[in-house]
Each structure stands twice: as C-alpha cells, then as structure tokens.
C-alpha cells in the first residue's frame with residue numbers, strides 16, 4: 001500500500017467548485033495584486049486569529065523579511081532564534097545584515113527552550129550602560145523569533161517574561177502553526193502569531209492552510225507597524241513613487257487570497273481531523289507496545305482546555321534507528337521526511353558564525369533522530385494502521 005506523506009487531492013476535490021468560482025471572478029475582475037480579495041482575506045484572518053491587523057504578503061519567508069525590515073533590524077543587530085527550524089527563520093535575519101544567535105531546543109517539544117534561552121542571556125550576553133542587551137561581540141540584541149514547530153506553540157509565557165525583562169521584540173514564526181493555541185497566564189487562550197508584537201504565517205501549499213502557490217501574512221498589534229508593513233511590502237513606498245525606506249516586492253496575489261479565504265472556513269475542521277489522526281497513531285503505537293522504542297510527539301497543552309492545543313502540521317517521532325526505519329518504510333512505499341537533517345547552526349552558509357559540533361546538543365540530537373510520518377486531514381485509518389504495522393515489524 002502506498003502512503004504519501006501528504007495528499008491534499010481529496011480536499012481539493014471537495015472544494016473545487018467554490019475555488020474555481022473565486023478564481024474565475026478574479027480573472028473577470030482583471031485585478032490581480034493587492035485588491036479586494038487580499039483585503040477580505042486580511043479581515044477574515046483578523047477575525048479568525050482575533051488579531052487587530054493583518055498584512056498579506058508573498059510568502060512566509062517574505063513575512064519574516066518584511067517584519068525585520070519594518071523594525072529596522074540590520075547590521076550591528078542580533079536576533080535570537082531556535083536552531084531547529086526551516087532555513088527561512090535564520091536566513092531572513094542574515095539577509096537584513098543582522099546576526100542570528102541560535103539557541104537550543106527542548107528535546108520533547110522540539111521548540112525553542114526557555115531554559116536554554118535564559119541560560120544564553122544570563123551567560124553569553126551582557127547589558128550595556130544604556131540597559132540594552134548585547135551579545136558577546138557587542139551586537140545589540142533586538143528580538144527573539146520563537147518558531148511554533150510542527151503545529152505546537154512554544155512556551156510563550158516564559159519567552160514573554162524574558163523578552164519583557166530585556167526589552168526585546170517577540171516575532172513569532174507561526175508558519176507551521178496557524179490556529180494552534182496556547183494558554184497565556186495574563187491574556188488567556190491565544191492563537192499562534194498573536195502572542196508577541198508580530199506574527200508571521202506561511203501559506204505554502206503543504207501548510208495546514210495552503211495556497212495554490214506561494215503566499216504569506218503578517219499579523220501585528222500596533223497600527224503603526226501595520227502601516228509600515230503595508231509600505232514595506234511595496235518597496236517602502238508611500239505615497240506612490242515616494243520611498244521613505246527600503247522594502248521589497250512582498251505583495252500578495254488576489255487569486256491566492258481568494259483561494260485562502262475559501263479554505264480558511266475549513267481550517268479548524270482540518271486541524272481537528274489531523275488531531276484525530278494523531279490520536280489514532282498514538283493509540284496504535286501504544287497497542288503495539290512501541291512507545292519504549294519511539295518517542296511520540298509531546299502534547300504539553302492537551303489538558304489546558306484548548307481545542308487546538310496541537311494542530312499537527314507534522315507528526316514527528318524520534319528513534320535512535322531513524323535512518324534504518326526510514327529505509328524500511330520506503331521499501332513498504334511509505335513516504336517519510338526529515339525536518340530537519342541539520343541544525344541551522346550546522347548549515348554551511350552559517351559557518352562564518354563559528355558554531356561547533358556539540359554547541360547545541362538537543363538540536364543536533366533531534367536532527368539525527370526525528371522522522372515525520374504521513375499525516376493529513378483525510379488520511380485513512382487503514383493507511384495509518386499499515387504505517388504502524390510496518391514500524392512494529394521493523395522493531396520486531
């Protein structure tokens with residue numbers, strides 16, 4: 001039986017008629033970029049996330065880049081982030097001329113560890129005479145980018161407390177976690193991307209809310225920042241052909257916005273279906289006595305009264321025999337993936353930062369041991385059963 005990592009064809013078949021109608025309407029309107037569809041989608045996302053401002057952009061990468069540009073983070077600045085993420089998180093910091101400072105992860109959630117973050121601030125950074133936090137090379141630390149990996153929110157209470165203590169912006173990379181919730185001590189339940197000053201989303205087609213191409217979005221609390229982001233997404237232009245600062249072409253297409261708006265109303269149903277699939281994997285792995293062979297995804301917020309305590313963008317397990325297991329599954333036509341085979345600090349392009357092997361041990365361990373299993377809202381229990389049986393066979 002062939003089991004793909006992701007198969008959204010059934011989802012598309014169910015929504016083909018309304019999606020095509022929206023595409024036709026955009027074609028008929030001949031308005032292709034930053035028009036009423038983008039505005040309507042921004043409004044719908046604000047309602048869904050309970051966020052004051054949303055700015056549609058061209059991708060998740062461009063969302064991060066636009067935010068860093070709008071906050072005027074650049075040469076001489078540094079930004080703290082996790083070492084275990086998709087490249088864009090670290091890449092964007094370097095692209096604006098700032099220095100990424102990579103911090104280790106929690107081994108269970110794979111998210112930025114608040115303990116490692118606090119240790120890093122206490123032991124590797126110092127406060128200057130003006131009270132600003134500096135790294136060991138004297139760069140001014142401006143922000144923290146926590147990444148809500150695989151559909152699970154970071155421990156935002158602890159990250160917030162540190163950001164407030166040190167005067168740092170929190171830029172949430174919520175690319176993998178649209179709709180995921182976290183119970184903040186002072187604010188109550190909040191959705192990923194709305195817990196810091198600003199949150200970034202990706203609608204890459206494989207994401208829980210996926211476009212038919214590249215698309216992204218920024219949400220923020222401050223109206224001023226939202227205005228600046230609207231300008232940054234058009235080369236820092238305001239009014240037309242007057243450029244106050246340097247931005248880029250980060251514009252969102254009308255067709256993508258129209259498709260995303262159709263799909264948004266199904267997002268919570270899809271996330272619930274992903275969670276049900278995750279529950280089924282969990283039951284089956286337990287039934288087969290495999291829980292001492294593989295580490296299942298952590299669910300630290302399950303009992304906190306949140307619906308979307310995890311949105312299972314990925315179902316990632318960990319085992320010492322990861323590579324041999326993958327090979328076995330591939331022979332059984334089960335597709336898997338490794339997110340990610342290297343920590344960001346180990347990437348060749350970041351060798352100039354001077355990290356050494358062993359600097360971020362939990363990230364390095366996760367990069368060696370984790371594997372993502374097939375998960376998507378419409379995955380059949382039969383397919384999941386087969387995946388579990390194949391894993392059980394491997395460990396017998």
Ligand SMILES: Cc1ncc(COP(=O)(O)O)c(C=O)c1O
Nearest residue numbers: 059060061086088175202203204
């Ligand atoms: C954590 C994370 N950040 C940023 C991005 C960048 O998003 P995009 O691929 O839409 O540029 C992605 C997605 O691929 C991601 O997973």
